[in-house]
Amino acid sequence: MKLYHFPLSGHAHRAYLFLSLLGVDAEIIEVDLANGAHKKPDFLKLNRFGQVPVLEDGDIIVNDSNxxxxxxxxxxxxKDWLPDDLASVAKIQKWLSVAAGEIAYGPAAARLITVFGADFRSDEVIARAHRILGLINDELEQHAFITGKTPTIADVALYSYIVSAPEGNVDLTRHPQVRQWLARIEALPGFAPFPKTAIGLAS
Incomplete structure (x- = not known):
């Protein structure tokens, strides 16, 4: 099993973190995004979108983080990470959608400005980030993890761009339940941290 990875990508970190939490020994292949390796023909055969992460498992190629x-x-x-009862499936899918939507256009976008120079309006994306973090904070007042008492893949999907939100000038002190949740994830056996960039509020 191979994971095509880029250390500063929160999307790639989701996959890397989950492999680590599962104790799966995969070959990690770092993709040189700075020099356009993700746009080269060989990589585009794996993912036409030219994005990381990509998981290669024999003849099976999976190229979306969620x-x-x-x-x-x-x-x-x-099934501890992805239960198959309908209620759990629906809850997890909802939060996977949040990770792909509100998180991507909130804290992830704010970080893209400071770390990669993306052309977004910082006030807009920071406000968006606080809105979704406020909703997540409210949810976490009810239970330890995002869907209940134990972690699921929904927590993994949300973690990377939330823990790195201060790099995009998003202040997590306003969301105490979120900060406690981050600590609970970081205490899990097999946890692998998301590399930090000394920028924004994290400088």
């Missing part, structure tokens, strides 16, 4: 989480949990029969 899809990789679902694939890995299913492949290894980890």
């Amino acid at each position: 899809a990789i989480l679902v694939y890995l949990a299913t492949k290894f029969g980890r």
